[in-house]
Amino acid sequence: MNKTIRLPGLPAILSTAALCAMLSATPASATPILAITGPGSVQPGAALQLSVTASGLADLYAYQFDILFDVTRFNVDSVASGGFLGTAGSSFFDAGLVDNTTGVVTLVFESLIGPVPGASGGGTLALLNLSALPGAAGGSAGFSLANVTVYDAALDPVNVALQAHAVAVPEPSAWLLALAGLAALGAQAARRSQRSTGRSPASMA
Amino acid sequence: MQHPSRRTTGPVASLTSIAALVGAALAVAVTSAAAQSRTDIHRDAATRNVGNDPFMLQYARAFYCNLPDNNNQIVINSRGWNNTTGTGANAIYRIAPTQIFDDVWFVGNHYVGQYMIKTADGFVQADAANNANEVATFNHPALVQLGLSDAYPLKAVFLTHGHGDHDGGAAWLKTNLGAQIVLGSADAAGKSYAPTTLDSADLSMRPMSIGGKNFWVLPTPGHTPGSTSAVVEVMDHGKPVRVLMNGGQSMSSNSIPAVASYLDSIERTYVMVKALNVEGVMTPHIYWDGEGEKLRQILATGRSNPSQHVYGHDSVVRQMVVARECSAAWLSRLDATTVLPVWRYNRLEFQHASPLPSRMAVKASNGWGPLVNQTVTFQHADSGATCTAQTNAAGVATCASPFGPFRPGIDRITASYAGAAGSEFVDLPAMVAGTVGNGCSDLAAARSAIGSRSGQARYVDRLDADGNGVIDVRDVASIARNMAAGTRCS
Numbered sequence: 001m002n003k004t005i006r007l008p009g010l011p012a013i014l015s016t017a018a019l020c021a022m023l024s025a026t027p028a029s030a031t032p033i034l035a036i037t038g039p040g041s042v043q044p045g046a047a048l049q050l051s052v053t054a055s056g057l058a059d060l061y062a063y064q065f066d067i068l069f070d071v072t073r074f075n076v077d078s079v080a081s082g083g084f085l086g087t088a089g090s091s092f093f094d095a096g097l098v099d100n101t102t103g104v105v106t107l108v109f110e111s112l113i114g115p116v117p118g119a120s121g122g123g124t125l126a127l128l129n130l131s132a133l134p135g136a137a138g139g140s141a142g143f144s145l146a147n148v149t150v151y152d153a154a155l156d157p158v159n160v161a162l163q164a165h166a167v168a169v170p171e172p173s174a175w176l177l178a179l180a181g182l183a184a185l186g187a188q189a190a191r192r193s194q195r196s197t198g199r200s201p202a203s204m205a
Numbered sequence: 206m207q208h209p210s211r212r213t214t215g216p217v218a219s220l221t222s223i224a225a226l227v228g229a230a231l232a233v234a235v236t237s238a239a240a241q242s243r244t245d246i247h248r249d250a251a252t253r254n255v256g257n258d259p260f261m262l263q264y265a266r267a268f269y270c271n272l273p274d275n276n277n278q279i280v281i282n283s284r285g286w287n288n289t290t291g292t293g294a295n296a297i298y299r300i301a302p303t304q305i306f307d308d309v310w311f312v313g314n315h316y317v318g319q320y321m322i323k324t325a326d327g328f329v330q331a332d333a334a335n336n337a338n339e340v341a342t343f344n345h346p347a348l349v350q351l352g353l354s355d356a357y358p359l360k361a362v363f364l365t366h367g368h369g370d371h372d373g374g375a376a377w378l379k380t381n382l383g384a385q386i387v388l389g390s391a392d393a394a395g396k397s398y399a400p401t402t403l404d405s406a407d408l409s410m411r412p413m414s415i416g417g418k419n420f421w422v423l424p425t426p427g428h429t430p431g432s433t434s435a436v437v438e439v440m441d442h443g444k445p446v447r448v449l450m451n452g453g454q455s456m457s458s459n460s461i462p463a464v465a466s467y468l469d470s471i472e473r474t475y476v477m478v479k480a481l482n483v484e485g486v487m488t489p490h491i492y493w494d495g496e497g498e499k500l501r502q503i504l505a506t507g508r509s510n511p512s513q514h515v516y517g518h519d520s521v522v523r524q525m526v527v528a529r530e531c532s533a534a535w536l537s538r539l540d541a542t543t544v545l546p547v548w549r550y551n552r553l554e555f556q557h558a559s560p561l562p563s564r565m566a567v568k569a570s571n572g573w574g575p576l577v578n579q580t581v582t583f584q585h586a587d588s589g590a591t592c593t594a595q596t597n598a599a600g601v602a603t604c605a606s607p608f609g610p611f612r613p614g615i616d617r618i619t620a621s622y623a624g625a626a627g628s629e630f631v632d633l634p635a636m637v638a639g640t641v642g643n644g645c646s647d648l649a650a651a652r653s654a655i656g657s658r659s660g661q662a663r664y665v666d667r668l669d670a671d672g673n674g675v676i677d678v679r680d681v682a683s684i685a686r687n688m689a690a691g692t693r694c695s
Contacts, residue, residue, distance in 0.1 A: 114685070114690025115690065
């Protein structure tokens with residue numbers, strides 16, 4: 001049987017072409033974005049690493065920000081340079097001051113050194129290493145940037161858009177239920193194995 | 206004697222009660238400045254010239270200005286500390302012999318004391334206490350404990366002036382220990398101890414060997430006609446330090462010629478202190494400029510390195526400028542026809558990331574604000590190469606053109622301001638020297654100050670590159686941009 005291939009009609013072709021043209025055209029200069037990125041969930045008591053990433057930057061020379069976090073669910077263990085600014089030359093980074101009581105990392109900053117052009121494009125500015133508190137209540141923990149200042153190589157301020165991030169921490173009951181379910185599945189698998197071989201797992205050398 | 210109320214007994218509470226009286230006097234100064242009398246202009250100038258030095262504000266500025274501040278009570282109070290016997294209610298103000306330099310010991314009380322200087326072959330003492338009994342009871346035993354003997358005698362006593370609380374024991378020291386007594390000629394008349402005189406009419410600074418110890422003496426009439434100030438070089442933790450002994454500290458309460466002489470003497474002392482690079486003080490009236498507090502620190506925690514009596518050259522010079530303004534204030538009060546320009550102490554401070562091989566910048570300022578449109582000269586110490594620049598509206602002069610290259614950690618740059626004189630102000634010369642650096646120390650300093658605001662303890666003005674009153678990453682970046690590309694700081 002011949003299979004008939006229906007070709008898209010002219011309107012569809014034109015609309016598709018228009019869409020392609022729009023996507024391929026040089027975009028109007030977009031506001032650079034500083035965002036907190038990383039996993040969307042973590043188990044209580046587990047370690048977590050989030051990143052402060054930048055995109056759409058041109059000539060970044062120096063930055064400074066605070067990081068706000070949910071102190072009821074997370075502790076910040078350390079902050080480290082993400083290395084993006086260092087792609088433009090030697091830099092001077094400071095991990096800021098961590099306060100696990102108020103939930104703020106203050107005054108994280110970095111600057112290039114020397115009369116050099118700034119870094120352009122995007123990358124990771126800083127890495128945030130955290131621990132999810134073991135006994136914390138389940139829910140969504142927010143991470144956001146505050147008091148952000150960004151400068152180009154002329155030391156003029158650069159406007160940036162900020163994007164926050166949320167990390168889900170499961171409820172303890174849901175977590176235990178999940179563990180129980182996993183345990184049951186494991187036990188069931190062991191019984192099937194025992195029936196098929198006629199031997200108990202302990203007798204299998 | 207009137208003692209201000211105190212919570213505890215002892216000299217500490219009495220001495221620190223000075224602070225309350227100083228505060229009251231300064232409050233008067235602030236409000237009086239608005240009246241703009243010549244007296245108040247100079248009192249205000251004295252305060253401005255103190256700079257950010259609460260210790261100088263509490264002591265030197267308060268006492269040099271006690272008369273124009275109408276605050277003579279702080280001097281009257283101090284006389285109650287003049288214990289000469291070691292007994293009685295004010296015996297608590299005696300100070301045990303205390304080593305203040307490698308070769309100098311203080312003996313006396315919180316009102317007035319003497320300095321015992323060890324030389325290669327004997328002692329030289331500055332001043333001679335209140336009376337014979339005091340030197341016999343305190344000074345002589347101290348000298349014996351320090352090694353007084355026939356082979357190591359008290360060779361001479363230099364008297365700052367002829368008042369009884371300074372020469373009271375001179376006769377005993379001469380008679381019993383054979384010491385030569387040296388006194389300004391204008392105070393020598395009628396002295397039973399027949400001093401060796403130095404000519405008070407010759408107002409030049411000159412070297413003089415006293416008991417084999419080199420002194421630079423400077424007749425400074427005013428407190429008395431024969432007051433003589435001196436500079437001696439002593440040793441502090443193995444390093445030579447030049448210290449000032451002020452010839453006479455308080456002004457006449459009512460004699461215009463005496464106060465005019467005092468003012469002239471302070472101005473010449475300023476010149477001497479600068480010329481000899483004086484860094485420390487040994488003043489007989491130790492309450493005047495805070496040396497009493499320094500002695501209490503030594504007794505409590507030991508002599509620091511450098512000694513607590515090393516105030517630093519800038520501080521000693523600044524103290525003389527404060528004293529000059531206080532003198533001008535009092536003379537203006539006594540003689541309304543006196544119109545004197547204000548002396549302004551100026552300061553040069555290397556700015557962030559300077560000096561560097563490619564950039565030198567200093568900020569010139571004083572207690573009135575930045576020095577604008579003034580010439581600063583940078584000079585490389587080794588080659589003598591110079592570069593001049595004008596200060597901008599923020600008082601910053603920058604030489605951006607390299608006349609190096611210079612080597613970080615090795616080459617030294619001097620920045621100098623020649624000063625200026627006008628009818629209203631005399632802007633005093635200033636200088637600063639620094640070793641060419643790579644900027645990392647400034648970055649480290651900025652890291653420590655980040656987030657601080659003007660007025661806060663962590664805030665450092667010279668690191669605030671954009672002058673917005675807060676140290677932030679823009680200031681860090683401003684420092685960093687002037688460093689060599691590729692520099693790595695730990």
